[in-house]
Amino acid sequence: MRKTLAAAGAAVLVAGGIGAGLAASAQAGPSIPSRAQAISTANGALTAHRSAIHASSSDTFKVRRVVTDPTGATHVRYTRTYHGMPVYGGDFVVHNAPGGSYAGVTVAQHRTIAVGTSAKVGAATAAKTSRADHQGKVTGVGDPRLVVDATAGTPVLAYETIVTGFQADGQTPSKQHVLVDADTGRTIRSWDEVENVAGTGQGLFVGTVDLDTTQASGGYEMVDPSHGDGYTCDLNNSTSGTCTTLTDSDNKWGNGSNSDRATAGVDVAYGAAMTFDYYKQKQGRNGIFGDGKGVPSRVHYGNNYVNAFWDGQQMTYGDGAGNNAPLVEIDVAGHEMSHGVSEALADLGYSGDVGGINEANSDIFGTMVEFYANNSEDPGDYDIGEKIDINGDGTPLRYMYHPSLDGASYDCWSSAVPQSDPHYSSGVGNHLFFLLAEGSGDTQYGNSPTCNNSTVTGIGRDKAANIWYHALDAYMVSTETYAQARQDTLKAATDLYGQCSAEYQATQSAWSAVSVDGSDAPCDGTPDPTDPTTPPPGGGDNCDTVTSAAPQAIPDNGSVTSSIAVADCAGNATAQTKITVHISHTYRGDLQIDLISPKGDTARLKNANPYDGAADVDATYTVNASDETRDGTWKLKVTDVYSGDTGTLDSWSVQF
Known part of the structure; x- marks a missing residue:
């Protein structure tokens, strides 16, 4: 009988085995709930576990996003209001295991809300305080609204006012949110919605590249139909007004x-x-906002403006010193647009630990975009903004492998980190990611020390990025701390690679190496037997484990079948027959994998999943094949169900 993949990646066939009755009672792969089913299950868990999210009788909740794992596990993210007022720091995620059982919550809020709804301070006073808090040019002050600030300690009633204008440099736009205590009239905190990276440019970086553009009357427009119609426009060195879409008569753009x-x-x-x-192919996210749409990119902003920024909707690039050094490097683009991704997924804050996590997230994925581009003029590395020469001496803006080399960033977590500028407290997250991806000590990208004098072995940047992204997507919340990030990335490593897998243990080691320790139990060094990346144990006679011969190409949008002939092996297979599969593929979510027994019965080992953008399959599946003789021809059928990506079935084996 056909059965589903277990949570850790193993497939288990129901009693009765892979033989008799399969055709009559075959089941599909994992039961994947619909969005409505996931929400209904989470709402039920929410009702039963209100205390876990610090709910009061005046709280109401609204579903923001639903994440469904290939195993059928779900993560439903909620926002919160209190007496109808928005709650900052009120977000939480309800986690349900495959099958719908409650698996816990991740909560941003620390205490139950119990505040009055009437302010002692008038709205006009709050607006005046908010305007005075702004350090640049003010062009507008919005109407204050009452909210609850539950981001730290005891929740308080506050006014939120949005002050618009320009930052202290006079050119960077500002959309500053100011929270004023509604009882005392004092500013609680503020943050600017416009997030940027400062630097000075040296020139243009990508060399000759292919671009997708749109034909228009009389020529072409720089509108990219292959990437959600994102467009590039010229602000003509103004800070406001019309941004004119770039056009060209012969579709040959620029001159270098x-x-x-x-x-x-x-x-x-x-x-x-x-x-x-990068986000679509590697993380299964279709566009910055997940809606398949591109974003505007505005060039030639301001006068001698040595900056680039993301304002929540679009990218903007200055021309640098003398209007002759545009800040248009690849990792700058990836960094800034990743602010949009982190906002959409987890709404990461911008003060305390979470501010550093927010900036580290953008550095991580800006770096991953640079590696993904594989551009010979700007090859991938772990330096941030190395070509914009912010210091005027050829050194980069930040060093992920050794953050303190910039003179201000932190290599290790300490109590000073949450009090620091996010661009410097990001060092802890950047260092963690480098160690997890590349390891400690001498590497081809630089020497990376550890804070505890340990040695960390990297797992590769793709696996490290997958762990970080899944943690951001399914677990992180708006008040995330580095200690929470340790736990959330360990949960992500468990989801993706198994409890106490090599990847899990590397994540533990990397966090400890940046002085972020946790209460998670140490592994004993023996990989979890349910870990899909753990190879099956050897031993036994020649009939114990049989491996396929030469690798076989997997045709795009087609299938390949590989056979293993077993002969002179007495007896039946077992209820714990292991099928280990090694596939190199650029988008493993395209792949469906089936085992075909010598009797012709089929067991689904892996379903296709268009949202799984990671590469390669290295997994061990367990099937109950006790009704099958070992002798005969065992087949593995790999089907690529979507077009656009290719790969190779490197090898597979049967262990009886």
Whole structure:
């Protein structure tokens, strides 16, 4: 009988085995709940476990997002209001295991809300305080609204006022949120919605590249139909007004120098496309906002503006010193657009630990975009903004492998980290990611020390990025701390690779190496037997484990069948027959894997999942094949159900 994959990646066939009755009572792969089913199950868990989310009788909740794992586990993210007022820090995620059983919650809020709904301070006073809190030019002050701030300690009633204008440099736009205590009239905290990276440019970076554009009357427009119609436009060195979409008569854009205003647009359009493609191909996210749409990219902003920023909706790039050094490097584009991703997924805050996590997230995925682009003019590395020369001496903005080399960032967590600028407290997350991806000590990207003098062995940047992204997607909340991030990435490592897998243990080691310790129990060094990446044990006679011969190509949008002939092996297979599969593939979510027994019965080992954008399959599945003789021809059928990606069935084996 056909059965589903277990949570750790193993497939278990029901009693009765892989033989008799299969055709008559075959089941599909894992039971994947619909969005409505996931919400209904989470709502039920929410009703039963209100105390776990610090709920009061005046709280109401609204579903923000639903994440469904290939195993059928779900993660439903909620926002909260109190007497109808928005609650900052009130977000939480309800986790349900495959089958719908309650698996816990991740909660941003620390205490139950018990505040009055009437302010002692007037709205006009709050607006005046908010305006005075702004350090730049103010062009507008919004109407204050009452909210609850539950981001730290005891929740308080507050006014939120949005002050618009420009930051202290006079050109960077500002959309500053100011929270004023509604009882005392004092500012609680503030943050700017416009997030940026400062630097000075040296030139244009990507060389000659292909661009997707749109034909228009009389020529072409820099509108990318392959990436959600994202477009690139020229602000003509203004800070407001019309941004004119770049056009060209012969579809040959720029000339490699600043004498052609379209040249900066080439870098920008390319960077936006690479960012879009990275998230879609590697993380299964279709566009920055997950809606398949591209975002505007505005070039030639301001006068001598040595900055680039994301304002919540679009990218904007200045021309740098002398209006002759546009800040259009690939990792700058990936960094800034990743602020949009983190906002959409977990709404990460911008103060305390979470501010550093927010910035580290953008550095991590800006770096991953740079590696993904694989551009010979700007190859991947772990330096941030290495070509914009912020210091004027050729050194980068930040060093992920050794953050303190910039003179301000933190290599290790300490009590000073939450009090620091997010661009410097990000060092802890950047260092963690480098150690997890590449390991400690001498590497090809630089020497990375550890804070506890340990040695960390990296698991590769793709696996490290998958762990971080899944944690962001399914577990992190708006008030995330580095200690919470340790736990959430360990949960993600468990989901993806198994409890106490090599990847899990590397995540533990990397966090400890940046002085972020946790209460998670140490592994004993023996990989979890349910870990899909753990190879089956050897031993026994020649009939114990039989492996396939030469690798076979998996045709795009087609299938391949590989056979293993077993002969002179007496007796039946077992109820714990192991099928180990090694596949190299650029998008494993395309793949469906079936085992076909010598009698012709089929067991589904892996379903296709269009949202699983990771590469490769290295998994061990367990089937009950006790009704089958070992002798005969065992077949593995791998089907690529979508077009656009290719791979190879490297090998597979049967262990009876």
